[in-house]
Amino acid sequence: MxxxxxxxxxxxxxxxxxxxxxxxxxxxxxxxxxxxxxxxxxxxxxxxxxxxxxxxxxxxxxxxxxxxxxxxxxxxxxxxxxxxxxxxxxxxxxxxxxxxxxxxxxxxxxxxxxxxxxxxxxxxxxxxxxxxxxxxxxxxxxxxxxxxxxxxxxxxxxxxxxxxxxxxxxxxxxxxxxxxxxxxxxxxxxxxxxxxxxxxxxxxxxxxxxxxxxxxxxxxxxxxxxxxxxxxxxxxxxxxGSSGVVQGLDHDRPIGDPTLRADGVTLAPGAAPIDLTLRAGELVGLAGLEGHGQDAFLKRLAGVTEGEGTVTRVLSPDIGIRPGNGAELGVAYLPRERRGESLFESMSIRDNFALPTLQQDRRGPLLSAGRMRERFAEFVTALKVRLGTQEDPISSLSGGSQQKVVLARWLATEPKVLLLNDPTRGVDIMTKREIYATLDRLCADGMSIVLLSSEVEELVELVDRVLVFRDQSVFAEIPREGLTSEAVVAAYFGQRAGAVA
Structure with a gap:
């Protein structure tokens, strides 16, 4: 048979x-x-x-x-x-x-x-x-x-x-x-x-x-x-075991002053330069078919890569973002591939969280495990991280909980700008909803967020405007009032429906 x-x-x-x-x-x-x-x-x-x-x-x-x-x-x-x-x-x-x-x-x-x-x-x-x-x-x-x-x-x-x-x-x-x-x-x-x-x-x-x-x-x-x-x-x-109903996101929150600016960023020879001004309390989406430039642009904003054009943290005075200085300027970047770019699989859940912010746990010349545990416990509660003990290996967690730990790691740096590279890829519906609620709360508190997502419906639900990439340039910018799944997918394939050129 x-x-x-x-x-x-x-x-x-x-x-x-x-x-x-x-x-x-x-x-x-x-x-x-x-x-x-x-x-x-x-x-x-x-x-x-x-x-x-x-x-x-x-x-x-x-x-x-x-x-x-x-x-x-x-x-x-x-x-x-x-x-x-x-x-x-x-x-x-x-x-x-x-x-x-x-x-x-x-x-x-x-x-x-x-x-x-x-x-x-x-x-x-x-x-x-x-x-x-x-x-x-x-x-x-x-x-x-x-x-x-x-x-x-x-x-x-x-x-x-x-x-x-x-x-x-x-x-x-x-x-x-x-x-x-x-x-x-x-x-x-x-x-x-x-x-x-x-x-x-x-x-x-x-x-x-x-x-x-x-x-x-x-x-x-x-x-x-x-x-x-x-x-x-x-x-x-x-x-x-429940209806899964959550409160809708607030798209009427106030938008504040500029926090990050990209001027003339060029992703490939001959590609049109890209300009972007990101404001406090704003959630901007990046979209496009794989390989059309949205990932490269997000990494330029984060200072992971360099190239033509400038990316500036709007301060007094303004400071250019380059490889290595994003975190000290209040810019946090969450990479796309958890396993290859974010996780230290041989380390505990707590240590994975604490690495960038160990200075906060110092008591004189020594690290305080108790202080580290207390700091992480606050994020475990706020993000609803499901775990056994903080000392368990990070590999013991589900993919969604691993992602929450990585998100907590960067939120602990108290950033003003948060750059997220497909953060809900491979996580379940309720974990997504919990992450959505967190992003909504962060924007309400004045944080600026750029979200690259491979899920059209996620963008439609979450963002204030979306930049759709095609051929290493921004093909269309779709504002909140024109943001539909049809408009985003049409822009993927070179058609404009409710978009701003």
Whole structure:
């Protein structure tokens, strides 16, 4: 019996890590040829369930069956042999190796190549080409954008010709165009009988691609509904145990004096220069398809990179921002990739928070652990960080809680300007709402915020105006009164709808 025709059933799955109960009698039934979406807040058990399916973890109790046969997966290699391919949330590429080598990573033996090189190149070209165009297979993976690197990870799973494909927040790193092409590929796979387990925190994706949706809460499966019965309010209630209703954001708050100014910033030869004046209490959004300049512009504002034009912190006197002086000028930057740019995985949660502000914890020549603990406790309460103890490793937290710790780290520097690079990527709905409420409160207190987001609906809900980037320049500026999803997406593709040139 082929894997694609068998499906996969998990029954009574429990998994403990010390005192933490990650899964408790969880259930999942993935049918052949369906897209089954798995939802849940960060820490609900989704990643643990995925790792059990992928052979990374073994359950403490419960059973996995494929068709009528019991399945005991003791390693990822065993899962691969049974036709199960998993694409994890983190973008896992060997940056110094070529795109081609990354696609076939893990498929060859120590001394024998499973396929001849010409065949590998042909299959990789065809498969990757269904997701993105124009990538040099011989280029190092590290030279590509985040979205392109995630496409490589997805291609690595697809070339295995799986019968079961697990996509764990795989769309979080993709731009809109690549995400749409992935969805077309998913439909092709399910038409051929492949079962796809899809995990996403983006409700528009869930509604578009799902055949059925299951919800995990506190390690238990609390509901499974068919596509026709998918309702956002019900899913949020199932995930959280409440309605998930939060107070709307205040777009009538007063806007104050300039705090940051960009003049003639040029991102590429021949690109139009960019000017921006950011004001106190203002939340400005940056948007665009992956690689069109919004990420480079945010890094210029932060002083991470240099180039033509100037970025100035508006003070008395004004001071130019350059690499290394942003923090002392009250400018804080939260990078996009938590794992690669923000987290020190060998250190505790508390130490990850305290690194930039250790001077506040000095008592004479020594550091006061008590003072550090007290400072962090204030942010744990304010940001609703879910943790065991402050001394636990940062890797013990869910992605959403890790992001809150990084946000707390920079808020502790008491910045006047906060620059956020896709801060809610890969975090659950309620964590997003908590972060939104924090941003609203910060703006009300007079902080200036620039938010780069890959989620259109997030921009529409949050920002006072949005700059849409295209070809390394600002294609359109959309004010609050004209800000709609249609206007932003139209600008992505060179059309103006309610935008200011």
């Amino acid at each position: 082929s894997v694609a025709a068998s499906g996969l059933r998990l029954t009574g799955i429990s998994k403990h890590f010390g005192a933490t109960r990650a899964l408790v009698d969880a259930e999942l039934d993935l049918r052949p040829g369906e897209v089954h979406t798995l939802l849940g807040e960060n820490g609900s058990g989704k990643s643990t369930l995925v790792k059990i399916i992928g052979g990374v973890h073994r359950p403490d109790s419960g059973s996995l069956t494929m068709g009528e046969a019991s399945l005991a997966l003791r390693s990822p290699r065993q899962a691969h042999r049974r036709g199960i391919a998993v694409v994890f949330q983190e973008v896992l590429t060997a940056t110094s190796q070529s795109v081609l080598d990354n696609i076939w990573l893990g498929t060859d033996g120590v001394f024998v190549r499973r396929l001849a090189r010409p065949a590998q190149r042909r299959i990789a070209t065809e498969t990757l080409g269904r997701l993105i165009d124009g990538v040099d297979l011989d280029a190092p993976a590290g030279s590509l954008s985040l979205s392109e690197r995630q496409a490589i990870c997805i291609t690595r799973a697809l070339v295995r010709e799986p019968g079961i494909l697990v996509l764990d927040e795989s769309t979080a790193a993709l731009d809109v165009r690549t995400r749409d092409r992935l969805f077309a590929e998913i439909r092709r796979l399910t038409a051929d009988g492949v079962g796809v387990l899809f995990i996403s925190h983006r409700m528009d994706e869930v509604q578009e691609i799902s055949d059925r949706v299951s919800v995990l809460r506190s390690g238990r499966t609390v509901s499974t509904v068919d596509r026709a019965d998918v309702a956002v309010d019900r899913l949020i209630a199932d995930m959280t």
